[in-house]
Amino acid sequence: MRRRTVLAGMTLAGLTAAGCGNGGGEGGAGGDVDISDTEMTATLEFSVWESDFDWDSVIAGFNEQFPNVTVQMTKSPFKDFFTRLQTQASGDNLPDVFMMNGPNFQLYASHDMLVSFEPVVDEGGLDFGNYPEAMGELYTYEDVPYGVPTSYDSIGLWFNQELFEKAGVDLPTDEWAWEDLHAAAKEISDQLEDEGIYGFAGGAYNQELFYNLIFQAGGAVLNEDATEAEYSSPGSREALQFLRDMVEDGSSPSIQTTADTSPDELFKSGKAAMVYGGSFRVAGYADSAVADALQVVRLPQGEQRGVVLHGGAVVVHAQSENRDAAAAFAVYTGSQEGQEIIGESGASIPAFQGTEQAYIDAHPEYDLAIFPESAAEYGFEYPVSANTQAWLEVESEMVPKILAGDLSVEEGTEQLDEQIDALLAEEAEQ
Amino acid sequence: MTQLTASRSSSSSGGSTRRRRGAAGGVANPDGLWPWLFVLPTLLGLAVFYFWPVLQTGYYSFTSWGVFGGAEFVGLKNWVDLVQSGVVPRALVNTLLYTAMLLLGIPIAIYIANLLNRPGLRFAAFYRVLYFAPFVSMPAAIALVWGMIFNSQYGILNQFLGVFGIQAVHWTSTEWVALIAIGIVGIWSALGFNIIILGAGLRSIPTDLYEAARIDGATNWRQLISITVPLLSPSIFFLFVLSVIHGMELFDLIFIMIGDSNPIKGDTHSMVSLFYREAFISNDKGTGAAIAILLMLIIGILTAIQFWVQRRWISFD
Numbered sequence: 178m179r180r181r182t183v184l185a186g187m188t189l190a191g192l193t194a195a196g197c198g199n200g201g202g203e204g205g206a207g208g209d210v211d212i213s214d215t216e217m218t219a220t221l222e223f224s225v226w227e228s229d230f231d232w233d234s235v236i237a238g239f240n241e242q243f244p245n246v247t248v249q250m251t252k253s254p255f256k257d258f259f260t261r262l263q264t265q266a267s268g269d270n271l272p273d274v275f276m277m278n279g280p281n282f283q284l285y286a287s288h289d290m291l292v293s294f295e296p297v298v299d300e301g302g303l304d305f306g307n308y309p310e311a312m313g314e315l316y317t318y319e320d321v322p323y324g325v326p327t328s329y330d331s332i333g334l335w336f337n338q339e340l341f342e343k344a345g346v347d348l349p350t351d352e353w354a355w356e357d358l359h360a361a362a363k364e365i366s367d368q369l370e371d372e373g374i375y376g377f378a379g380g381a382y383n384q385e386l387f388y389n390l391i392f393q394a395g396g397a398v399l400n401e402d403a404t405e406a407e408y409s410s411p412g413s414r415e416a417l418q419f420l421r422d423m424v425e426d427g428s429s430p431s432i433q434t435t436a437d438t439s440p441d442e443l444f445k446s447g448k449a450a451m452v453y454g455g456s457f458r459v460a461g462y463a464d465s466a467v468a469d470a471l472q473v474v475r476l477p478q479g480e481q482r483g484v485v486l487h488g489g490a491v492v493v494h495a496q497s498e499n500r501d502a503a504a505a506f507a508v509y510t511g512s513q514e515g516q517e518i519i520g521e522s523g524a525s526i527p528a529f530q531g532t533e534q535a536y537i538d539a540h541p542e543y544d545l546a547i548f549p550e551s552a553a554e555y556g557f558e559y560p561v562s563a564n565t566q567a568w569l570e571v572e573s574e575m576v577p578k579i580l581a582g583d584l585s586v587e588e589g590t591e592q593l594d595e596q597i598d599a600l601l602a603e604e605a606e607q
Numbered sequence: 608m609t610q611l612t613a614s615r616s617s618s619s620s621g622g623s624t625r626r627r628r629g630a631a632g633g634v635a636n637p638d639g640l641w642p643w644l645f646v647l648p649t650l651l652g653l654a655v656f657y658f659w660p661v662l663q664t665g666y667y668s669f670t671s672w673g674v675f676g677g678a679e680f681v682g683l684k685n686w687v688d689l690v691q692s693g694v695v696p697r698a699l700v701n702t703l704l705y706t707a708m709l710l711l712g713i714p715i716a717i718y719i720a721n722l723l724n725r726p727g728l729r730f731a732a733f734y735r736v737l738y739f740a741p742f743v744s745m746p747a748a749i750a751l752v753w754g755m756i757f758n759s760q761y762g763i764l765n766q767f768l769g770v771f772g773i774q775a776v777h778w779t780s781t782e783w784v785a786l787i788a789i790g791i792v793g794i795w796s797a798l799g800f801n802i803i804i805l806g807a808g809l810r811s812i813p814t815d816l817y818e819a820a821r822i823d824g825a826t827n828w829r830q831l832i833s834i835t836v837p838l839l840s841p842s843i844f845f846l847f848v849l850s851v852i853h854g855m856e857l858f859d860l861i862f863i864m865i866g867d868s869n870p871i872k873g874d875t876h877s878m879v880s881l882f883y884r885e886a887f888i889s890n891d892k893g894t895g896a897a898i899a900i901l902l903m904l905i906i907g908i909l910t911a912i913q914f915w916v917q918r919r920w921i922s923f924d
Contacts, residue, residue, distance in 0.1 A: 260887070267676040284674055284890075373760075381868035433780035436869040437758045448760075564674070567889040574873030581870035600889070 209296040210493070212505035218245040219502035224262070224275040226255040229524035230328075238518055239509045246502045266290060273497040274507055277324055277490050279315050280565035285492065286318035287563045292493035292500055294322045294508070303508050308528045311486040311556040325511035326528035328519060329488025330455045331548040331556065332385055332476060334358070335462065339470040340450035344368035344376075349451065351547070353477040355393075355419060358451070362428035365450045370427075378440035378449035379420055379429035381577040383569075384485055384559065386440075386453050390416035393479030398560035404605065406568070406597035409590040412480070417579055418586050425582065432581035456526055456536075456548040463540050475547050484551045487559035488528060526552070563604040568597040661903070664896045672892035685897040695901070698876040701786055705877065706854030708790030709797060713846050716801035717839065721831060723802065724809045735806070739799035746796070750863035753792045754779065757864070779864050782871045789860045797853065801846050808842035809835065840921040848913055855906050858883065878902045 225232060236248045251272065253261055259281050265271050271290065285291050297303045305313035308326045316324030336349050344365040349357070362376030380386060391398060396412025399405070407413055423429040430443065444452040445465035453476065454462070462471055476484055491507040493500060509515045516529035523539030526549055533549040562568070571593065579589035643650075668685055670678035689695060723734055741749060756764050757778035765775045778788040812835065820830050836843070858879035865875050876884070878898060886895025 263674065288673075288675055290675075381870075431777075432868070432870050433777040434759060436780040436866060437754075437762075437777070438760045439868070443760075564890055567891070570884060570888045573867045577868050577870040577872065583870055 210292055210294075210500050210504040212297060212302055212501055212508060213300070214501070215243050216245060217243065217502050217505075219499035220247040220249065221274055221499055221503050221506060222272040223248050223250045223506070224258075224272040225250060225252055226258040226276055227252050228255075229522040230519050231522055234518045234521075235510055235515050238514055239506055242509065243502065243505055246499075246506065248506060269496070271494040271496070273499050273503040274491060274493050276327070277316070277492045279487050279559045279561045280569060282316055282324060282490070282492075283318055283561055283563045283565065286321075286323045290495055291323040292495050292497075292504055294325065294504070297504060297508055298322060303511065307513075307530055308511075309486055309530065309552045309556045311552075311558040312488055312490075312528050314558045315487070315561065316490045316492075324490030324492045325507045327489045327491055327510060328525040328527050329486050329552065330384070330457050331486060331526065331552040332389055332453055332455050332484050333473040333547050333551070334451060334476050335444065335454040335458070335471060335473045336451045337444070337447065337449070337467055337470045338472060339467070340365060340369065340374060340447065344450070348472075349474050349477075351475040353474070355390075355477050355479050358477045359419070359423060359428060362423060362451060363426060366427050366429075369450075373448060375428070375430050375443065375449045376451060377423060377429045378435065378443040378452045379423055379432075379580070380435035380440040381432060381573075381580055382440070382453075383572065383576070384487055385455050387416055387420060387576065388485040388557075388560070389453065389476055389483060390419060390479065392483035392485065392557045393476070393481060394419075395480045399562060399601075403560070403562035404601055406594040406601070408593040408597075409587075414586050414590055416479070417576070417590065421580050421582065421586065424580060432577050436577070456545070457524070459540050459543065459545065460524065463543075469542075471543065473543050473545070473547060475551050482551070482555045483557050484555060485559055486552050486556040488525075562601055564600065567604075568600045571596045571600065664899055667893060668897035668900050670893050670896075672896075674890045678893075681893065685891075685893045689894055689897050689901075694876065694881060695878075695898075697874065698878050698881045699905075701875060702855055702857055702877045702879075704786055705790055705793060705857050706851055708787070709793050709850045709854040710847065711790075712794035712797050713801060713843060713850065715794065716798055716805055716846070717831075717836065717843070719798070720802045720805035720809055721835060724806055735802070738802050741796040742799035744796075746859040747863055749792065749796050750860050753788075753795075754864050757788050780869050780871055782874050785865060785871055785875050789857070789864060792860055792864075793854070793857070797850065801850075804842050804846055805839060808839045812838045844913070844917050844921050848910060851909050851913065852906055855902065855909070878905075 223232075223236075232250055236250065239248065240246065258276070259278075262271070262275065262281075266285070266288075277285065294303055298305065303322075303325065305322060309329060312326040312329050313322065316322060316326065334349055334353070338348060341348050341361075345368070346361050346364050349361065358377065365374065365376035388398060391413045394412035394415040396410045396414070396416055397407040398413070400407055408417075420429070424431060430449075435443070438448075440449065440452050441454065441458065441461070443449040444454070445462065445467065447467045447470075454473070462468060465471075476482075491510045493503040493507050497503050510519070511529065513529050513532060516527040516532040517535070519525075520527035520532045520535040523536050526533050526536045530549070530553060533546075537545045537549075539545075575584070575589055575593045575596075578584050579586055579593075584592070667678055669680060669682060671681045671684065672678045719738065722728075723731055723738075728734075756762050759765055759775050759777045759780070762778070764778065768776065776784065779785050816834050816838075817830055820834060825833065856879055857877040861875060861877055861880045862883070865872050869875075879902070882895050882898040882902065885891045885898060
């Protein structure tokens with residue numbers, strides 16, 4: 178472990194020295210960070226996207242341990258956040274410490290812009306065993322951890338009990354399999370057709386829908402080292418075919434319909450009896466007209482159980498002049514104490530296992546415990562590569578076409594793999 | 608009627624003499640460098656914020672630009688990739704179709720401007736405000752509201768068509784139909800601006816021409832075709848040029864109305880949305896630059912053609 182750190186440090190130092198003449202050369206650029214000195218003095222710039230998290234309280238908690246470090250927070254809307262970050266990175270002007278998400282993480286990690294947390298892990302300051310495994314993996318690039326997980330989203334099967342009763346169908350359970358989902362959805366769609374109600378609101382979301390099914394069917398989105406796409410693997414095809422069958426026999430609305438009215442909206446307006454919904458949907462569902470009729474269970478299982486996990490992390494700029502203080506702050510946001518503060522908002526599940534209670538208690542009427550439980554038991558890593566956005570765009574153009582029946586599953590997934598493989602090969606060249 | 612044609616031809620020849628005189632004045636410049644000094648601030652701004660970036664973009668289209676900057680010269684690679692990917696023709700067809708639809712908005716605007724300009728029309732100012740409101744609204748907000756109107760499940764348009772027994776149409780998720788839907792929104796939101804420009808043109812047409820026409824027994828329609836349209840032609844030309852440029856730059860309506868789970872997303876790119884996809888989503892700024900340059904060339908050519916054609920049909924008076 179130690180040797181790898183040194184090697185990684187040397188490689189990083191070499192790369193940054195070569196790549197960036199005016200970057201911070203002091204103290205071995207990109208080298209080890211040391212967070213042990215609680216008396217260190219620094220002023221940190223901390224960039225976050227707007228969310229319900231109470232960062233001010235997190236900073237206050239941090240200052241009890243590190244009284245001489247001032248954290249200045251900048252908030253920007255999520256949709257601008259990464260454009261802004263990219264501009265700052267291009268101008269060698271990244272904040273000392275900032276929020277990161279899965280699709281963008283490897284872009285920064287692979288360009289040596291982030292501080293490795295390996296030394297902190299080695300010294301016991303950070304233990305990835307505290308977070309769902311998939312979250313730790315998401316923020317690990319070439320075996321080096323670069324991010325401290327903040328919170329995560331997990332997916333469950335939400336359903337409307339009133340519609341089930343109306344159609345005379347048994348309620349979903351944690352033990353459901355795909356076939357049960359399909360049969361119930363078909364039955365409800367048939368029974369309540371006159372009212373324009375669907376059994377299942379599918380749509381074409383990746384994280385909330387088909388990634389889960391792909392993993393449950395034993396398929397994959399990308400191969401292990403993210404060099405090739407695997408949409409045409411048998412499991413992936415099976416998952417897409419399953420969704421397409423649901424659309425074709427009317428269990429789920431047409432993809433054109435869900436393009437106009439999202440599955441989430443259909444469900445909230447009582448036009449769909451079931452939906453795959455993220456843990457982050459709770460607030461919206463609890464606010465909807467059908468709130469009292471709703472409940473949530475684990476996702477139905479395919480060949481195996483599985484749920485996709487995605488969430489944000491706090492990362493530190495490798496060229497920051499206050500690397501140590503920035504790393505100390507990042508580590509604090511992921512500590513049990515920091516995570517309990519983050520969990521207080523109840524908007525999202527804090528990543529530190531055991532601190533989810535505030536999220537669960539925020540809406541005792543729903544069985545929210547299934548979200549952290551399924552995440553801990555069988556969470557799959559959200560698929561990413563160095564330039565995730567590029568192939569996500571291809572995916573978002575092709576998958577709806579496949580599900581809508583404009584392309585056969587075989588042909589569509591082959592085209593997907595071909596186009597995405599080309600993009601991944603380009604990444605490798607860069 | 609003969610009288611009318613005579614007055615028209617005389618006025619148009621008068622216009623062209625004036626133009627010639629204007630051109631001659633520009634060549635023999637007795638003031639030396641002074642005029643340049645006065646336009647210098649503007650010229651400087653243009654150079655720094657327009658000409659230089661255009662040149663830079665041209666250069667970047669021959670480079671591979673890393674995600675975080677650092678351009679590396681790659682010759683024609685971006686251009687070759689762009690041709691090979693085969694996405695440009697469809698985006699160009701979509702963009703041109705939309706532009707053609709926007710041009711349809713001009714006759715509509717002429718008709719409405721004419722109605723608004725009727726002598727004695729009550730609440731004329733109110734109508735003008737009403738028609739102009741879309742132009743000062745945010746395109747994103749417009750796209751959102753129209754998205755609701757076009758919604759296949761709850762949209763008011765389908766509800767209305769349902770009254771006549773017409774099946775629900777998936778306005779924004781059916782190939783080609785979505786383009787028409789976007790075109791309708793485009794026409795609607797440009798209408799106010801077109802009407803204001805044409806209205807100003809209308810008020811500058813002397814009323815005695817209409818009086819003479821009425822004495823000659825010309826119908827309202829005849830007056831519109833023989834007096835209003837020819838004398839409005841400079842305004843119409845101006846709107847033509849603007850509409851073409853505006854149409855070629857179609858982006859926000861597509862961006863908002865065609866969402867991520869839409870099966871026709873890949874078939875409904877415009878040139879600018881393609882540029883956005885390459886430059887800001889795929890992080891391939893070099894190819895993005897190539898698309899931007901291509902679009903600039905196309906707009907330049909279209910505009911040049913219009914200026915060439917205008918000499919044949921516009922009367923400057």
